[in-house]
Amino acid sequence: MEKQRWGIRKLVLVPCPFQGHINPMLQLGTLLHANGFSITVAHTKFNFPNPENHPDFTFLPIPDALFDRGITSSIDLTDIISCLNVSCKAPLKNSLAQIMESEKENHGGGQKLPCVIYDGSMYFAEAVAHELELPSIMLRTTNASTLLTYYSFPQLQKEGYIPLQDGMSLALVPGLYPLRFKDLPLANFKNLDILLQLMARTSDIRSSSAVICNTLDCLEKSSLAKLQEQCKVPVFPIGPLHTIVPSSSSSLLKEDRSCIEWLNKQSHNSVLYVSLGSIASMNQNELREMAKGLTSSRQPFLWVLRPGSLLPEDFDESIGEKGLIVKWAPQKEVLAHKAVGGFWSHCGWNSTLESICAGVAMICQPCFGDQTVNARLVSHVWKVGFEVDNNLVSIEIEKAIRRLMLDVEGQELRHRVISLKKKIELCTQEGASFCNSLSELRKCILSC
Ligand code: UDP
Numbered sequence: 001m002e003k004q005r006w007g008i009r010k011l012v013l014v015p016c017p018f019q020g021h022i023n024p025m026l027q028l029g030t031l032l033h034a035n036g037f038s039i040t041v042a043h044t045k046f047n048f049p050n051p052e053n054h055p056d057f058t059f060l061p062i063p064d065a066l067f068d069r070g071i072t073s074s075i076d077l078t079d080i081i082s083c084l085n086v087s088c089k090a091p092l093k094n095s096l097a098q099i100m101e102s103e104k105e106n107h108g109g110g111q112k113l114p115c116v117i118y119d120g121s122m123y124f125a126e127a128v129a130h131e132l133e134l135p136s137i138m139l140r141t142t143n144a145s146t147l148l149t150y151y152s153f154p155q156l157q158k159e160g161y162i163p164l165q166d167g168m169s170l171a172l173v174p175g176l177y178p179l180r181f182k183d184l185p186l187a188n189f190k191n192l193d194i195l196l197q198l199m200a201r202t203s204d205i206r207s208s209s210a211v212i213c214n215t216l217d218c219l220e221k222s223s224l225a226k227l228q229e230q231c232k233v234p235v236f237p238i239g240p241l242h243t244i245v246p247s248s249s250s251s252l253l254k255e256d257r258s259c260i261e262w263l264n265k266q267s268h269n270s271v272l273y274v275s276l277g278s279i280a281s282m283n284q285n286e287l288r289e290m291a292k293g294l295t296s297s298r299q300p301f302l303w304v305l306r307p308g309s310l311l312p313e314d315f316d317e318s319i320g321e322k323g324l325i326v327k328w329a330p331q332k333e334v335l336a337h338k339a340v341g342g343f344w345s346h347c348g349w350n351s352t353l354e355s356i357c358a359g360v361a362m363i364c365q366p367c368f369g370d371q372t373v374n375a376r377l378v379s380h381v382w383k384v385g386f387e388v389d390n391n392l393v394s395i396e397i398e399k400a401i402r403r404l405m406l407d408v409e410g411q412e413l414r415h416r417v418i419s420l421k422k423k424i425e426l427c428t429q430e431g432a433s434f435c436n437s438l439s440e441l442r443k444c445i446l447s448c
Pocket of ligand 1: 331
């Protein structure tokens with residue numbers, strides 16, 4: 001009966017078109033669909049998800065003008081996000097107005113209005129919802145600790161800490177323990193003012209009724225409590241979404257499954273999995289050093305090198321003996337494989353959660369954005385990995401690999417990550433904190 005009542009509520013999801021954002025949004029959609037809501041995904045043409053992987057959803061393409069303006073190849077994410085927020089607004093408004101019109105025709109006005117659930121980076125969706133008097137809810141695909149840094153930037157600017165005097169400073173940031181200035185998500189963006197404006201805008205809740213975070217109490221209790229104090233609307237920790245909705249796949253690249261057969265032939269906990277996610281990449285020199293470090297460590301490895309990353313030619317041969325290189329892996333399956341004993345990761349939030357939930361300890365090499373915050377939590381708070389610098393030479397890479405895969409320290413990290421994994425499993429079981437959060441979210445969606 002109750003399920004039927006939820007069934008009449010249409011949710012329009014507006015994901016940000018990057019792999020690390022699409023995955024949690026579509027996982028959330030799957031979770032809410034399983035709870036009786038109808039799901040429409042309003043997506044850009046740039047990096048659009050494959051509708052065939054989600055037969056229960058309706059897909060609504062929104063023109064995005066990125067191609068026309070020639071910025072799809074831009075490596076500056078702020079350019080892409082800013083462009084999307086300008087160019088997608090009018091088309092989304094038209095599409096939502098049409099949906100509202102047809103709902104009225106079909107249900108004679110007795111229908112609840114659609115609710116818009118948007119990625120915080122796609123803030124135009126909140127503006128559109130507000131103009132059409134539709135309810136909206138923000139999804140954060142980063143964790144609570146990262147969102148808190150965004151809220152603290154205006155004060156840090158006022159007190160003269162930002163712009164940073166020293167981007168590599170190890171001093172603690174006031175009010176953001178245990179983050180150091182070097183961990184703030186400010187690195188590698190070309191224009192600080194534009195970045196700060198964008199962060200302020202993407203985290204501004206405005207007319208939204210709630211915030212959903214892909215995290216959980218047992219990982220971020222105190223940050224979640226601070227975040228709830230900061231936000232005037234309910235904050236729902238609904239995570240880790242990938243374990244709650246394990247079957248859903250929303251890969252933009254084709255997964256190379258041959259690596260699972262290869263892993264089947266490797267011994268228990270012996271393989272190092274190496275991936276920097278969907279955006280970060282290594283330059284030619286870093287690739288060369290990594291290739292050398294991996295081969296000289298003599299540890300088997302599975303390395304994801306996305307299309308476009310070219311290994312120096314002289315390395316192809318020697319690498320083939322101990323390792324496997326693929327363009328894109330079924331990462332969750334790889335991390336869950338018993339042969340995988342460690343993850344060399346850029347610490348994107350999805351990869352971090354996936355690694356912890358699979359009980360795999362990490363070498364953290366954060367590149368930009370929230371990755372530096374996540375790496376600090378991994379190494380200093382949960383103590384399930386250690387951090388290394390960028391631009392390492394091969395001998396340092398080899399040492400780090402041995403430290404994780406062979407030394408006592410690595411074993412301790414593995415024990416700790418397995419106990420954290422078990423703690424998370426308890427939190428997401430029936431009747432535990434996650435279920436309360438989901439039930440409160442349902443109520444919130446039904447009442448807004
Ligand atoms: N991923 C994957 N195969 C790969 C590399 C990454 O399926 O070969 C997935 C990974 O499981 C994660 C997402 O891509 O869900 C990357 O998101 P994350 O937040 O870790 O990093 P981002 O790509 O946003 O930097």
